[in-house]
Amino acid sequence: MQLTRFTDIGLRIVMRLAVAGEQPSDTTPMTTKDLARELAVPYTHVAKVVGRLAEMGAVHSRRGRAGGLAITDLGREAQIGWLARTLEGPGEVVDCEGSQPCPLRSACRLRGALARAQRAFFDSLDEHTVADLVRDPTGAVLLSLSPPPPAPPTDDAPGNRHLPQHR
Template sequence: MQLTTHTDYALRLLVYLAVHHGKQPATIQDAATRFDISSNHLAKVAQTLVQHGYIVSHRGRGGGLKLALPVADIGIGKLVRKTENLQLLPCFSDEIACPIQPACILRNALHKAQAAFLNVLDDYTLADVIFNKDRLQELLEIPEST
C-alpha cells in the first residue's frame, strides 16, 4: 500500500512537533524548511491535523503549532485511517456493484492485506516513532534552544 503525500507530511509534521523542544511554538515554515517540502502543502496538512485534534494552532505573534495530545496517545494506524482513502479498489465501496463480487477472492485478499498493514501500524504510537529523539533533532538540525 502506498501512502499519499498528505499522510507522509502529516507524519513528518507530527514527528517534528514531537522533537521540537523550543520555548516558542513550532512554525509551518520551519518544519517545511527542515524537511525541504512545500510550506503551502504542509499548511493544508496542519489544518487536517487540527481538525482531527492532533495539534493546536495559535495565530499571531508568538503563534505556531503544538501537539494537542501526548506522543503516547497518537496512534499511527489511527492517523493513517483518518488521512487516507482506504478504498484500494472501486469495489471496496458498497455503492459499486461488480458482477463477480460475491465470488471475488482478490477483493477479500486485498481486504486482508490492508487489514494486516493497518494492524501493524496500530502497534506504533508517535512515542515509538520518536524513540531516537536526540538523533532526529540532530538530523533536523534543531538547536538546543529553539
C-alpha cells in the same frame, strides 16, 4: 500498500512536533514554514496537512505573533495506524467501481483479500505510538533537522543575465 504523500507528511509533522521544545534553545513554537523548510516539503502541502491534523486533535495551531504549532497529548500518544487511517480517509486499495468498473467485481476474491491486507497493515501500525517512534535515535535526528541550503544561483538566474564581467 503505499501511503499517500499527504499521510507521509502528516506522520513526519507529528514526529517533528513531538520532539519540539526538547532542547533548551527551543523556546519559540514551530511554525508551518519552519516545518516545511525542515522537512523539505512545499509550504502549501504542510499547511493543508497541519489543518487536517488540527481537525483531528493531534496538533494545536495558534495564529498571530505568539502563534505556532504544538503537538497535543492525543497526538503524542496516537497510534500510528489510527493517524494513517484517518489521514488516508475512507477507501479501498483498488477502485473496482471507477469510471470503467472492473468486469470481475461481481465474483472477485481479490477485493476482499486486499481489504483484509489493508486492515492488517493499519492494525500492525497500531502497535506503535508517535511517542514510540520519536525515541532515540530518531528523536535526535529530528532535533538536528535544518532547512536545506539555498540552491546556488545559476548563470540563467534572472538577476545574473547580462552582468558585466569584472576582472
